[in-house]
Amino acid sequence: MNSVESERSDRILDSFRRWGYLQADLDPVGHFKPLLHPDLDFAGEEADAARRIYCGTIGAEFMHIPDPEKRRWVQDRMESELSTPIDRAHVLDQLVRADVFEQTIHSRYIGTKRYSLEGNTALIPLLDEILNAAAENGAEQAVLGMSHRGRLNVIINIVHRPASEIFAGFEDVDPRSVLGGGDVKYHIGATGLFPAVNGNKVRMHMVSNPSHLEAVNPVVMGRTRAKQTRIGRDGKRKVLSIIMHGDSAFAGQGITAETLNLSELRGYTVGGTLHVIANNLIGFTTNPHEAYSSRFSSDLAKRLPIPIFHVNGEDVDAVVRVGRMALEYRYQFATDVVVDLIGFRRHGHSEVDDPTITQPILYRKIKDKPLLYLSYADRTGQDPHPFVDKFQSELDAAQKAGKSMEKKPVMRQLPSYWAPYHAGDYNPADEVDTGLSAAALQTITDGLTKYPADFHIHPKVHKMLEQRREMGYGHRLLDYGMAEALAFGSLALQGTPIRLSGQDSRRGTFNQRHSVLIDILDEKEFVPLCHLAPGQARVEIYNSELSEAAVMGFEYGFSRDFPEALVMWEAQFGDFANGAQIIIDQFVVSGEDKWDLLSGLVLLLPHGHEGQGPEHSSARIERFLQLCARDNIQVAQPSTAGQYFHLLRRQAMRKWRTPLIVFTPKSMLRHPEALSPIDDLERPRFQTVLADATALDAKRVLICTGKIGHELRLERKKLNLAAPAVLLLEQLYPFPENDLRAVLAQYPHATQFIWVQEEPANMGALSFVVPRMKRLVGPKLRTIKRAANATPATGSAKAHDLEQKTLITLALGKG
Numbered sequence: 078m079n080s081v082e083s084e085r086s087d088r089i090l091d092s093f094r095r096w097g098y099l100q101a102d103l104d105p106v107g108h109f110k111p112l113l114h115p116d117l118d119f120a121g122e123e124a125d126a127a128r129r130i131y132c133g134t135i136g137a138e139f140m141h142i143p144d145p146e147k148r149r150w151v152q153d154r155m156e157s158e159l160s161t162p163i164d165r166a167h168v169l170d171q172l173v174r175a176d177v178f179e180q181t182i183h184s185r186y187i188g189t190k191r192y193s194l195e196g197n198t199a200l201i202p203l204l205d206e207i208l209n210a211a212a213e214n215g216a217e218q219a220v221l222g223m224s225h226r227g228r229l230n231v232i233i234n235i236v237h238r239p240a241s242e243i244f245a246g247f248e249d250v251d252p253r254s255v256l257g258g259g260d261v262k263y264h265i266g267a268t269g270l271f272p273a274v275n276g277n278k279v280r281m282h283m284v285s286n287p288s289h290l291e292a293v294n295p296v297v298m299g300r301t302r303a304k305q306t307r308i309g310r311d312g313k314r315k316v317l318s319i320i321m322h323g324d325s326a327f328a329g330q331g332i333t334a335e336t337l338n339l340s341e342l343r344g345y346t347v348g349g350t351l352h353v354i355a356n357n358l359i360g361f362t363t364n365p366h367e368a369y370s371s372r373f374s375s376d377l378a379k380r381l382p383i384p385i386f387h388v389n390g391e392d393v394d395a396v397v398r399v400g401r402m403a404l405e406y407r408y409q410f411a412t413d414v415v416v417d418l419i420g421f422r423r424h425g426h427s428e429v430d431d432p433t434i435t436q437p438i439l440y441r442k443i444k445d446k447p448l449l450y451l452s453y454a455d456r457t458g459q460d461p462h463p464f465v466d467k468f469q470s471e472l473d474a475a476q477k478a479g480k481s482m483e484k485k486p487v488m489r490q491l492p493s494y495w496a497p498y499h500a501g502d503y504n505p506a507d508e509v510d511t512g513l514s515a516a517a518l519q520t521i522t523d524g525l526t527k528y529p530a531d532f533h534i535h536p537k538v539h540k541m542l543e544q545r546r547e548m549g550y551g552h553r554l555l556d557y558g559m560a561e562a563l564a565f566g567s568l569a570l571q572g573t574p575i576r577l578s579g580q581d582s583r584r585g586t587f588n589q590r591h592s593v594l595i596d597i598l599d600e601k602e603f604v605p606l607c608h609l610a611p612g613q614a615r616v617e618i619y620n621s622e623l624s625e626a627a628v629m630g631f632e633y634g635f636s637r638d639f640p641e642a643l644v645m646w647e648a649q650f651g652d653f654a655n656g657a658q659i660i661i662d663q664f665v666v667s668g669e670d671k672w673d674l675l676s677g678l679v680l681l682l683p684h685g686h687e688g689q690g691p692e693h694s695s696a697r698i699e700r701f702l703q704l705c706a707r708d709n710i711q712v713a714q715p716s717t718a719g720q721y722f723h724l725l726r727r728q729a730m731r732k733w734r735t736p737l738i739v740f741t742p743k744s745m746l747r748h749p750e751a752l753s754p755i756d757d758l759e760r761p762r763f764q765t766v767l768a769d770a771t772a773l774d775a776k777r778v779l780i781c782t783g784k785i786g787h788e789l790r791l792e793r794k795k796l797n798l799a800a801p802a803v804l805l806l807e808q809l810y811p812f813p814e815n816d817l818r819a820v821l822a823q824y825p826h827a828t829q830f831i832w833v834q835e836e837p838a839n840m841g842a843l844s845f846v847v848p849r850m851k852r853l854v855g856p857k858l859r860t861i862k863r864a865a866n867a868t869p870a871t872g873s874a875k876a877h878d879l880e881q882k883t884l885i886t887l888a889l890g891k892g
């Protein structure tokens with residue numbers, strides 16, 4: 078070949094590497110028409126050879142990856158023969174299991190929803206190959222996330238739960254055990270052992286999942302990261318995350334983008350997630366051109382420099398090949414990889430839907446499609462009957478066993494690290510002392526305020542550390558920042574790992590944390606909390622991406638596999654937590670009820686009306702309180718630095734693992750009334766109600782939570798009044814009825830009881846607290862609050878001041 082010829086040859090190959098996927102034969106129903114592209118307009122032997130590689134049943138998108146080594150890796154794999162031949166008998170067995178499972182359920186439980194995988198049953202041999210290759214690469218565990226479609230099939234054939242358990246679900250045995258709780262069968266998680274061909278067993282964790290599509294993605298990543306962290310250096314090799322997606326959901330749900338964006342971030346990476354789009358080119362009744370603006374559902378993933386492999390689900394050998402290639406890429410380069418497995422959906426969205434009403438032409442085509450195992454047997458010259466007979470008799474026996482089960486089967490086993498912990502109803506016996514001695518506090522203070530001799534500290538931070546030193550030694554009142562640092566430091570020294578993430582959490586949105594010191598000459602970092610003592614537990618504090626849903630979901634997932642750690646997600650302002658409403662509703666408050674799965678996650682939500690407008694005022698206390706039932710979460714608003722210290726330590730030190738929602742301060746961070754003397758940290762415990770010892774003779778008793786209480790006390794002092802008494806409710810849920818009753822009894826002359834809040838009447842704790850307090854003080858209870866409003870606060874700082882003044886004047890009885 079002369080140089081001109083070789084240049085042409087390179088050009089042809091380069092064009093097909095770049096654009097070949099646009100003309101690939103990608104789906105069994107002819108949805109993807111080849112896209113004409115001038116750069117592919119070549120004729121001749123070399124073009125034919127390139128076309129065979131890049132326009133067959135695999136379409137590889139990888140030329141957008143800037144790193145030449147990664148591109149070369151993919152092109153070498155695409156352009157060479159398979160190194161080991163495919164075990165076609167094994168693949169046929171997998172397909173039989175996938176298809177015959179669906180057929181059996183279809184014929185025996187007519188009209189029951191199962192969200193069949195038929196049309197895309199190649200998913201089973203794909204996952205099987207991925208896991209076999211993973212086992213060869215050292216994987217010991219896989220964390221799987223997926224939605225409804227094909228989930229039962231995957232649970233039996235990949236997670237390897239006994240089929241009898243799925244049959245028991247269809248028989249709906251033992252309904253009394255789940256009255257008012259539980260979840261539908263295609264959402265519940267499962268654990269099992271995948272028997273790899275090389276003899277290893279890979280522990281499988283299928284994550285429990287809500288209806289809300291894609292919401293499980295960050296939970297899978299968080300759980301994976303926690304498992305990897307437990308293992309240490311080898312964690313990323315030993316634990317693999319695999320997330321499956323529907324094509325419409327992948328393209329449409331914002332949390333997909335948020336989760337992909339976590340992939341390379343230091344605090345969140347899991348060394349690459351394997352994404353599989355189980356693409357059936359339809360979403361309920363919606364066609365692809367109505368569901369995504371791009372040609373492929375997967376196009377969003379091109380935001381990352383990672384390969385995307387489209388593969389025609391009817392060419393099962395190609396599917397298996399892609400599975401291995403994707404897995405090995407993940408192990409080679411530790412990045413995400415996407416497999417877009419393109420098939421069709423044989424039935425309606427669920428089995429009770431008739432798809433011929435909305436897609437009549439497509440479904441006429443689909444009606445004539447043979448089952449995949451039959452076409453594969455045909456194509457590879459194998460007899461499927463022995464496989465079918467064997468599996469069918471397995472299923473028959475399993476159905477019998479399922480029918481006779483008396484108890485609803487539990488499809489998962491919690492890892493042993495959960496053994497010491499429990500949830501259920503709150504029990505005062507779970508309380509532990511959280512106070513520390515002055516000497517212990519001083520030792521931690523020494524560690525928190527120390528940095529290497531050659532570290533160039535910022536003068537403002539230097540001053541802050543000096544002040545913290547005075548606080549720790551009792552020469553200055555403690556603020557929240559120091560109280561938190563002492564809580565984290567003391568827990569780390571007790572062996573409790575700390576993990577906190579949120580936007581700008583390392584410094585703290587309000588300049589209050591400074592957990593990471595930055596050298597002003599070279600920006601080197603020093604984290605005093607990590608250098609307290611040899612053998613201490615790990616402390617991780619991260620600035621997160623600018624997302625709420627994915628990051629909160631990630632931390633929820635992390636807490637699920639690290640019960641002994643204090644895991645916290647922090648909102649920039651509490652208002653933004655509603656960006657993660659799905660995670661709150663579907664996981665944090667309901668995971669125990671639906672799945673019997675616990676979490677000790679802490680949400681730190683800055684809250685308070687300070688004149689910053691409708692969006693920087695409220696963490697929506699009312700919404701969290703509405704979600705409270707059966708001791709599913711705890712809701713607290715600690716109004717002093719010392720209370721915050723005890724609250725954090727209590728959450729980590731008790732064995733009761735229930736999420737904790739904390740309304741944290743903004744202006745209260747430095748409010749003189751909210752500072753604490755050091756001996757507050759020496760007293761034993763968090764107090765659910767703070768009494769007011771200065772006004773024990775008061776006739777008028779105000780009860781409130783958070784900043785307004787301090788404002789009332791300050792104004793009372795300014796006006797030199799002896800009353801009213803101002804009580805602070807520090808814990809809202811579980812409602813501390815007994816503690817409050819005991820505190821109220823200290824005011825024998827009280828005749829007026831008033832709930833005061835700065836939030837509008839339709840917000841805040843009012844509607845939650847009033848009926849509960851009426852049980853204690855009778856119908857005399859009055860309320861003082863802002864007028865009901867569509868937003869939490871006014872946009873005008875001056876209007877805010879006027880409103881606040883009126884509120885305080887009324888509450889003090891001066892109005």
Ligand SMILES: Cc1ncc(C[n+]2csc(CCOP(=O)(O)OP(=O)(O)O)c2C)c(N)n1
Pocket residue numbers: 226288289290322323324325326327330355357359360361422426
């Ligand atoms: C966030 C969310 N919105 C809407 C729905 C209702 N819903 C359930 S399945 C479905 C279609 C899903 O299509 P696709 O992602 O392509 O998966 P497929 O069912 O085709 O496998 C919709 C809209 C949902 N479950 N979650």
